[in-house]
Amino acid sequence: MTPTRTQPRPPRPVPVRPAVTAAVDAAGPQVWDDMTVEVALAVMAGARTGHLLVCDNDDQRTGLVTHAQLTTVRDSAAYTDRLRLRDLSDGGGRSPRPSL
Known part of the structure; x- marks a missing residue:
């Protein structure tokens, strides 16, 4: 048998991970803002x-x-089982629902 020459494979490109914010904006489970914590x-x-x-009715x-936000809210003294996602605020002025 005669040995054959093979072409070396080009190296595979390393997959580039998108920035966290781009990945978060692009995909993920979607829920409505009236869902409880x-x-x-x-x-x-x-x-x-x-x-x-978080999505609105439209x-x-x-x-x-x-997860960190939700567990912080759930573990707080002000938590009730009726608290909805639209009621949350992270203390920095941002919330799941944009201010009008």
């Missing part, structure tokens, strides 16, 4: 993600909530 945490656990994209993205 407890249900949102359950959705996050089921989807195995650390954030949810399916327009209005914000984003993270």
